[in-house]
Amino acid sequence: MPDKNTLFDAVVIGVSAGGLNALKVLCQHLPKNFLLPILIVQHQLQTEDDFLVQHLEKHCVIKVKLAVSTQCIEAATVYVSAAGYHLLVEEDKCLALSVDSPVNYSIPSIDVLFDSASDVYGQYLLGIILTGGSADGSRGLAHIVERGGHALVQSPEDADVDVMPIAAIKAVTAVNAAKLNVLSLAEIAIFLKELAPHER
Amino acid sequence: MNNLKEIENFEIDCFLQAIHLRFGYDFSDYAKASLKRRIQYRLQQDGLNHISELIPRVLHDEAFFKRFLNDMSITVTEMFRTPLMFKSLRENIVDKLKTYPRINIWHVGCATGEEVYSMAILLHEEGLLEKTRIYATDYNRHSLELAQKGIFALQRMKNYNQAYQLAGGSSSFTDYYSAKYDGAKMKSFLKKRITFAHHNLISDQGFAQMHLIMCRNVLIYFNQQLQNRVLTMLGQSLLQRGFLIIGDKESLEFSPLLDEFDAIDAKLKMFQKRLVFNAG
Incomplete structure (x- = not known):
């Protein structure tokens, strides 16, 4: 486990098949004093645009927004990738979208978000890979660790679909296994909860 | 460093x-x-x-x-991308365009042309194509050549057909192309009113007297400063009461155009330039 005093500035989450339920669980456990921004790439069909935002709003005590171009990242807000667009973070901590070619057959691609976010947040970034059926996100998660950030991966036994966790664990272990925790979804929820400032 | x-x-x-x-x-x-x-x-x-x-x-x-x-x-583009925007265009803008004897439309950053041909189909079905001149511009000459050819992958036509239906298409999508080998060639009557031209948004001047400007998913690649410069130029290229459509994840919120335009469809980012009376 990383030092509990380690401060993160942002959390990025990549998830694919099985994501609706996994994200719901994480959202339900976020405390209302959770301050970090959370950026999520969920692989989804083009037509499902606002669906995920509405789904998460029902379960989240903090704000949930659809990521749009040039919007600046605010504390205590969950940003959900728009279907059909890559999501990136600019140097000034504002969001950028692109309609560049799919990466790992995906648009949005988790790697694209993770790469750009780690360039901006460096060691202060927490990257999380949850259930999913592709290898997207594994390279990005390794990149986060290379830049000094920390990685959490849902344990393959706990995930609905284990392909994405297995690929992510392999990629991060090859870079720096000390920066990786493999946890159940419930444990990831607790990890996030403890990032909220403690009440005095 | x-x-x-x-x-x-x-x-x-x-x-x-x-x-x-x-x-x-x-x-x-x-x-x-x-x-x-x-x-x-x-x-x-x-x-x-x-x-x-x-x-x-x-x-x-x-x-x-x-x-x-x-x-x-290189960007991902498709025919009738965001079908509901084309549907809204039919329902909220077409009637206003019909009042003009001639119509000028500018597709900014037309890439390989999918959106331009979608527009031509819509105008044809609304009886407006013959009196419209469509300017389709891009800074990439290779993309323009492909756009001019108007041949798209046959395997994508099934999805395009679905999008065409969602966009309120009133005919059969297959009427608009002929299938050859693995390509679908758009019918030539769609092309007759389209002028493909090289244009660089950053260094070239705008056009004039446009009734409608489509600039979707072009601004997302620019910083705010350049977005504002380009939007100002697009605003000046429009006639009074002309229409501007940007990508549905883009915004006029931080641009100087915010006060000069009314939203026709706020969710789909379709705007109309306000009428301004010049004093004196």
């Missing part, structure tokens, strides 16, 4: 300056995150390690620059 990120940013700046000086294309006000991805893609493709290694390439090898220019403008 003591960390990797600063060194890399410096390399990017030098590379962009080399392009600007050598070929006149100015990418310095592009949003950096996507730009960097595209540069890194070219780096990988050419088996190089550092962005600075691209500088001699771009200075001395014109074919390399063309490849890079292509990387810079």
Whole structure:
């Protein structure tokens, strides 16, 4: 486990098949004093645009927004990738979208978000890979660790679909296994909860 | 300069300056995150390690620059992308366009042409195509050539047909192309009213007397400053009461145009220029 005093500035989450339920669980456990921004790439069909935002709003005590171009990242807000667009973070901590070619057959691609976010947040970034059926996100998660950030991966036994966790664990272990925790979804929820400032 | 990120940013700046000086294309006000991805893609493709290694390439090898220019403008595009926007266009704008004897439409950053042909189909079905001139512009000549050919992958037609239906298509989508080998060639009557032209948003002037400007998912690649400059130019290219449509994840919120336009469809980012009475 990383030092509990380690401060993160942002959390990025990549998830694919099985994501609706996994994200719901994480959202339900976020405390209302959770301050970090959370950026999520969920692989989804083009037509499902606002669906995920509405789904998460029902379960989240903090704000949930659809990521749009040039919007600046605010504390205590969950940003959900728009279907059909890559999501990136600019140097000034504002969001950028692109309609560049799919990466790992995906648009949005988790790697694209993770790469750009780690360039901006460096060691202060927490990257999380949850259930999913592709290898997207594994390279990005390794990149986060290379830049000094920390990685959490849902344990393959706990995930609905284990392909994405297995690929992510392999990629991060090859870079720096000390920066990786493999946890159940419930444990990831607790990890996030403890990032909220403690009440005095 | 003591960390990797600063060194890399410096390399990017030098590379962009080399392009600007050598070929006149100015990418310095592009949003950096996507730009960097595209540069890194070219780096990988050419088996190089550092962005600075691209500088001699771009200075001395014109074919390399063309490849890079292509990387810079490859985007995902499809016919009737965001079908509900085309539906809203039919329901909320077409009637207003019908009141004009002639109509000018500008597709900014038309890429390989999917959106332009979608528009031509819509105008045809609304009986407006014959009195419309469509200007389709892009800074990538290779994309323009493909757009002009109007041949799209046959396997995509099934999805396009669905989008066409959702967009309120009133006929059969298959009427608009002929299938040959693995390509679908758009019918030539759709092309008759389209002028494809090279235009660089960053260095060229705008057009005039436009009734409708489509500029979707072009601004997302620019920083706020360049977005504002381009939007101002697009605003000036429109007639009073002319229409501007941007991408549905884009915004006029932080631009000088916010006070000059009314939303026709706020969710789908369809706007109309306000009537301004000139004093004196």
